[in-house]
Amino acid sequence: MDIEKIAPKSSLLTPELEEQLQGVLGKLTGEVHMACVVDLADKPSVEMAELVRHIAGMSEKLTCQFYEPQEARELLPELDSSLLPVTALYRQGQYMGIAFHGVTGGKELNSFVLALYNVAGPGQELDRRLQKKLGKLTQKTELKVFVSLSCHHCANQVIICQQMAAHAEPIEARMIDARLYPQLVEQYKIERIPMTVINDREVVMGVKTAEEMYQLIKSNQ
Numbered sequence: 001m002d003i004e005k006i007a008p009k010s011s012l013l014t015p016e017l018e019e020q021l022q023g024v025l026g027k028l029t030g031e032v033h034m035a036c037v038v039d040l041a042d043k044p045s046v047e048m049a050e051l052v053r054h055i056a057g058m059s060e061k062l063t064c065q066f067y068e069p070q071e072a073r074e075l076l077p078e079l080d081s082s083l084l085p086v087t088a089l090y091r092q093g094q095y096m097g098i099a100f101h102g103v104t105g106g107k108e109l110n111s112f113v114l115a116l117y118n119v120a121g122p123g124q125e126l127d128r129r130l131q132k133k134l135g136k137l138t139q140k141t142e143l144k145v146f147v148s149l150s151c152h153h154c155a156n157q158v159i160i161c162q163q164m165a166a167h168a169e170p171i172e173a174r175m176i177d178a179r180l181y182p183q184l185v186e187q188y189k190i191e192r193i194p195m196t197v198i199n200d201r202e203v204v205m206g207v208k209t210a211e212e213m214y215q216l217i218k219s220n221q
């Protein structure tokens with residue numbers, strides 16, 4: 001997809017927010033690539049594409065590329081491109097198990113920026129014992145974290161799950177803005193958020209600590 005079809009600035013980033021983000025993005029030590037699958041006839045896709053391009057332009061450590069759904073199905077089979085828009089993070093060409101379905105505005109802007117920080121480094125601190133336990137995981141685990149952009153607690157659950165994904169290759173943590181996908185609200189009977197679904201088997205309500213999430217992941221392997 002031609003990047004010039006996407007505006008280089010996002011209305012979601014005020015000058016004040018941009019200044020705050022610069023403080024975090026200026027600390028990045030490694031590089032992160034953002035792959036964004038969008039339908040430019042869809043308003044949320046346009047909003048997310050503009051946000052991704054804007055953020056990518058704020059740091060030389062960040063790059064981005066945009067894909068149409070059919071193109072993504074062929075080139076990025078690791079992503080679920082049926083739920084648009086979807087933005088995934090890559091390091092040195094490897095999918096890091098971190099994806100965002102929806103527009104990361106509102107409270108979720110924090111989770112998106114911290115995901116970049118955790119993938120690029122130096123990243124948020126994680127208990128050393130927990131890091132060792134995460135390093136021993138071998139079975140794939142999918143965490144679907146259903147959120148609302150107005151939720152005051154949802155971003156914390158997304159951040160915890162995606163921080164774990166950044167440290168453990170078998171974990172995939174996907175933020176999903178429930179309001180955009182009514183079919184999933186019906187499928188998973190979503191009434192309260194944040195709601196995390198582990199391997200499509202266990203439903204976890206509210207915000208959990210990293211240690212609590214690790215124990216839940218272990219019990220679902």
